[in-house]
Amino acid sequence: MKAWYKYTIEECYTALKSSHNGLSSKEADARLKQHGLNSIEKEKNTNALVLFFHQFTNILSVILIIAVAISWFLGDILDAIVIAIAVCLNVIVGFIQEWKSQNSLSQLRKALIYRVKVLRDNEIQEIDSSRCVPGDILVLVAGDRVPADARVISVNGECEVNESLLTGESSAVKKHSAVIKKDVLLADRKNMFFAGTLVVQGSARAVVIATGPYTEIGIIARSIKNIKETATPLQKGLNRFGTWIGGVIIAIACIVFITGFAFGIPLEEIFSLSVALAVAAIPEGLLIAVTVILAIGMQRILKEGSIVRKLVATETLGSTTVICTDKTGTLTEGAMRVAHIVSASHQFDVGRHKQKELESIGAAQELEEMMKVAVLNNNAFIENPEDQFEHVRIKGSATESALLHAALTIGIDIKAVKKEFPRIDELPFDSKNTYMLTLHRDGEISRVYAKGAPEKIVASCERLLIGKRACILSAKRKKEFERDIERISSMGLRIVACAFRDSNREIRLLKKENIELSDMTLIGFFAMKDPLREDARQTLQESSL
Structure with a gap:
């Protein structure tokens, strides 16, 4: 098998006889006949007799x-x-x-068929995932399931993929298009997409290098079939x-x-x-x-x-006597959840409050503003908004999904908030800046919301939101927040800080008008963890482990 992660993009195009414009429909049909459907051969159903x-x-x-x-x-x-x-x-x-x-x-199995976007005849088309062929250019966005193994061509902002299906690791992997020159394990091939994995943040384009039984997941499936x-x-x-x-x-x-x-x-x-x-x-x-x-x-x-x-x-x-289990996604839910919320006037454990209690606390201005950040400075989305809360499916990065879930838990009307404060522009999160900015209109005011690494956000803040007023953020108060951050971090929780800044002038583009992370008003912190499954403790006790 070729080490595609070592190939440049042009070398991939040459080897696959493709280009950045994708394949023609005629060529795609010919390759479909040559390579077959992009599906893993399923075990045939046993005859009734x-x-x-x-x-x-x-x-x-x-x-x-x-x-x-x-x-x-x-x-x-x-x-x-x-x-x-x-x-x-x-x-x-x-x-x-x-x-x-x-x-x-x-x-x-029938329910697992899904649609994907590919570039054919120099235009984006939507096709069944089973009709992908080597050389196709995939157009992937957050929430898409990758239909085949592919080499990354380009990414827009931070593109993260959940590869737990292959690696067992629930943390999303950041993708890039650069060549990897040394030999690396599958989990470290950051310039590759693999069939069956899920894009949780950002968007990207990639050229298909393997389909069906020749994908990594297909190879695993074939090895399992050989077990007697x-x-x-x-x-x-x-x-x-x-x-x-x-x-x-x-x-x-x-x-x-x-x-x-x-x-x-x-x-x-x-x-x-x-x-x-x-x-x-x-x-x-x-x-x-x-x-x-x-x-x-x-x-x-x-x-x-x-x-x-x-x-x-x-x-x-x-008859099982020994259970070997992974922690992430097995004993835990495999999804980040907001556990603590810290603001100037409130510190509480989300997991220990019932929804009605949270809604009563939510009357505070600080919490309302934090929930606005959770909803507005966020690219995660609800896949089934009409379903009941218990059955809601959120697509996006682990952090942003946790923030959106917290807003739902507290009872925020997400659709109404987005309608009231429409997004004008955004500066996406990247590993260098470690923060994300979004621009919104609040009547005549242009408001910039920020979320990111606490040390970065706190350093940019001159004021602190207390109730409805933005007060001076004193050195003493900064020290108190730093101690809170250290205390919560020692518990193994991930911390995200949030802040905002208002401007009376109309702002249209953040990058063009040099709107940076400065002169902000600190709102508070979200502390997140991957919680235990509700039935995990009882299951372990019943198993006498």
């Missing part, structure tokens, strides 16, 4: 079927019917559960038990037959007695009990939001 007969493959089922045949042959019709009903119940329950799970997975399926602990146990009980029953039947024959009992009578004894000893209720218990377990797992494809896999979870 195969799935049905698969339920008969364990030893106990085979023993019961033999028992049905023998009982019928000997004229014990009632016994044959009872055992046959037991076998049928086992087969039907197992088949229905596995068939439903298989269909549910198929529906989920082994029997579960329950299957092994049932097979051992079936073999053992089958051997014991046959041995007892033989002993009874030989003993009866030795005592002169007629051959036909002693044979019937031996076979009847063997059939009676078969635990036909065991198979039904195991199947029903597993089906109940499968339904309980389904209620927790997971799908079990095979019935016997339910028991495997119950």
Whole structure:
């Protein structure tokens, strides 16, 4: 595989026979025929008939079927019917559960198809992600899922991508277009996009270098397919038990037959007695009990939001003795949340206040201004604004998503705030300046909101917002804020400071009119963390860890 991160952009164009204008529709169609659809080959669904007969493959089922045949042959019709009903119940329950799970997975796969923007015929077009081909120019913005592996061509501002799908690291990765000359691991290829990852901030363009099974995620999928399926602990146990009980029953039947024959009992009578004894000893209720218990377990797992494809896999979870777990995104929510808010008059723990209590505190001018910064100086957005608060999905960088979530928690009407204070311009955040500026209109006043590294924001402030008034920020008060910052930072929290500046003159462009971070009014600080999942503590306790 080529080390595309070492290639210059022009070398990538040459190798892929593409250009900054993208491919023509005709060339894209030809490449689609050559490379195939941009999708990872999914495991084919098992045929219903195969799935049905698969339920008969364990030893106990085979023993019961033999028992049905023998009982019928000997004229014990009632016994044959009872055992046959037991076998049928086992087969039907197992088949229905596995068939439903298989269909549910198929529906989920269909829902994963999404649209992407590419540059073709020198214009931006929207296509199905499955129709991307090598050489396509991707046009990516915050909230987009990357459809294929690609080499970054250009970025606009700070472009950050969540690559946790591949690396397991929840922190977003900043992308650039510069060449990386040395050999680096996948997680350090900052000039590459990878299929399945999510753009959380900024925008970029990239040229596709691999699709489908040839992407990094596709290679992982292929390696997983090569893993041989082994029997579960329950299957092994049932097979051992079936073999053992089958051997014991046959041995007892033989002993009874030989003993009866030795005592002169007629051959036909002693044979019937031996076979009847063997059939009676078969635990036909065991198979039904195991199947029903597993089906109940499968339904309980389904209620927790997971799908079990095979019935016997339910028991495997119950046999787990060691759990190896990652912290970020597993024990924690994998998303930053505002934990503390600090202003001139208020310091409170967001996690310990109910929404109504926060709304009552929110009457303070300081908090209102902080929430305006959280909403207005922010490029994150709500994907499903019509849904209830508990189900809201926010797209954007981890920090900006946390700020928007805090505003929602307190009860801010985000749409109304944005309408009242429309954004005129912005200076995006970058690692050099460590702050972001946005310009808004507030009636006749031009207002600049700032958020960023606390040391940078505090150094630029001459005043402090106390209630509704902007007062002089004294050296003593600055020291107090610095101590607060140090205290909260020692708790492992990320801190973002916010400030504003008003101007009576009309400002249209921040950069053109040299509007910088200076002469600001400090509002306060947001302290953020990745909180534990609500059920993490209980889950660990129940697991006896």
